[in-house]
Amino acid sequence: MSLRKAKIKDATEIFSILQQFALKELLLPRSLNSIYEHIRDFFVYEIDGKIVGVGSLHIYDENLAEIKSLAVKEDYHKNGIGKEIVNACLNEARELGVKKVFALTYVPQFFEKIGFKITDKSNFPQKVWMECIHCVKFNDCKEVPVVIEL
Numbered sequence: 001m002s003l004r005k006a007k008i009k010d011a012t013e014i015f016s017i018l019q020q021f022a023l024k025e026l027l028l029p030r031s032l033n034s035i036y037e038h039i040r041d042f043f044v045y046e047i048d049g050k051i052v053g054v055g056s057l058h059i060y061d062e063n064l065a066e067i068k069s070l071a072v073k074e075d076y077h078k079n080g081i082g083k084e085i086v087n088a089c090l091n092e093a094r095e096l097g098v099k100k101v102f103a104l105t106y107v108p109q110f111f112e113k114i115g116f117k118i119t120d121k122s123n124f125p126q127k128v129w130m131e132c133i134h135c136v137k138f139n140d141c142k143e144v145p146v147v148i149e150l
């Protein structure tokens with residue numbers, strides 16, 4: 001078992017895991033191209049050389065970063081893998097000097113267990129005006145914003 005930064009060769013497997021949950025509308029879909037572009041943001045969790053969990057930290061500025069594209073394969077849920085990936089993202093944010101990390105999620109309870117608090121999306125205008133505005137669910141978004149101060 002190991003958690004590590006992603007490499008280029010992991011991109012298609014990251015895409016495949018995220019796509020499984022996107023098809024169930026548990027995550028917003030993400031293109032393979034976007035994963036290649038942001039491969040340095042990603043962590044992967046491996047068991048016996050097979051990727052079973054993925055997640056990424058996207059930096060906005062010195063004050064703000066976002067946990068994005070977090071998913072653990074269903075057979076491996078509730079083994080602490082999701083929490084470990086989020087904690088790796090938070091540690092990286094701390095090392096970089098970022099002060100606040102947020103996520104938009106359908107599973108706020110999972111993030112609350114890690115110490116995030118529910119907040120308001122208006123606190124993240126960078127996200128809303130750079131990304132949410134282009135999302136097909138912009139006017140009917142059910143994702144809950146959560147945030148943690150580092």
Ligand SMILES: CC(=O)SCCNC(=O)CCNC(=O)[C@H](O)C(C)(C)COP(=O)(O)OP(=O)(O)OC[C@H]1O[C@@H](n2cnc3c(N)ncnc32)[C@H](O)[C@@H]1OP(=O)(O)O
Binds near residue numbers: 081107
């Ligand atoms: C920013 C985003 O990307 S949000 C999208 C998150 N991803 C998804 O919803 C995709 C589908 N879901 C998943 O991949 C997984 O269920 C995840 C990532 C949400 C959780 O991963 P797991 O590895 O199962 O979580 P992990 O075992 O680390 O759980 C940590 C704690 O949260 C709890 N937890 C896990 N999932 C949930 C949930 N859906 N609701 C409430 N609590 C939860 C666990 O019971 C555990 O609690 P404990 O510390 O008291 O034992």
